[in-house]
Amino acid sequence: MNEMNESKSDDVELLSNGNNRLDCRCKVTGCNSLIFRTDTAPLHRQEQKLPLGDHVDTISTFWRLDDVFKFENVTFTKETETENGKIKYLACCDCEYGPIGYQDVKNQICYVAIDRVKYSQPKNNDDHDS
Template structure:
């Protein structure tokens, strides 16, 4: 596997709310898929350097969205348990097209981390039936 050092080139797309959570909906990056992974104001930004495979390469990623509850996801799938240097994890992928891994779940505490540059960002859709 080739190893690259990813510089979080997508940081300019990341919008944070005043509470530090994601300001935009997070979707699958694959254009023909575009599945909603999780909604705006769901996850705080979390900084930690972690190696994450993608195809035949391994990227070093340092910015993630942290989801403390798997029920905050709209669409995500989990791989089987994998042993890494940093402990047992499950990788996360888009459940519609299986693009990924987009992040991982730490099996010690069940917290999920989604790499900020493995998802794309869209404005939340306004519900047309809202009376506000």
Template sequence: MRMLGRHAMSESFSADCVSDGKNAKAIVCRTCGSKVLRPRLATLVDKEIDLPPTTNKSRASDERSDVGETLTQFWLVDDMFTFENVGFSNTVGGTVKYLCCADCEMGPIGWHDIGDRTRYYVAVLRVNYVSDGGRAAAGGGGTEHGGSGSFGH
């Protein structure tokens, strides 16, 4: 891992990001580097989920693509308070909330069905990874993010 200033430079997903089915490294935002999850707190699962394209609320709506993607590997977290730094969109389609970085509001990085409070999915390919010395987010714990719900249709 390379160092950039006093923060570890993050990396993309690779085999060394998984150990015994858990995240071996801290999971961080691809955009700002804020820590989303500490190591060993999420389980790698195969699940097919369609996510809208990534964006953040500060971008103009005309810069955003309308083409989402189907992703098949996720980190499963069983309690919203396990997260270090995550926000939730408004409810979309009656049952879904999208997860985003609470610092820079980039997302969606994951998905949650409000009918099941024990399943929060973070897309493996929408986050980066650092050894546990990575930048920690201010505050902690998952919080309801009163965003505009801009991640849905």
């Protein structure tokens, strides 16, 4: 497969067998915490507003994790009421960058925004460093 497309509009480069083909990590320089491993989550499309700093983005492409135990490192906020129901925001547990996604409180499914994480080739027994 070719290198990832820099435009991020070509999601196919991120997929293998329907799931993420690369490890998903915190994108903060110097953190690099492993959020979840290769082949853990399928791509999911739905619109959700996520704050970041002093603005709010409408995100439409996420990784879907049906089980919180598929995460390597993530933290959850308290419940927040939104126009789409109650959610908990997800953030990096090491540097608290986020939200990188959210959890639907009703069904416990988590969604990680594909643009709020970075990607790396999987490494054996590697939890934090690049």
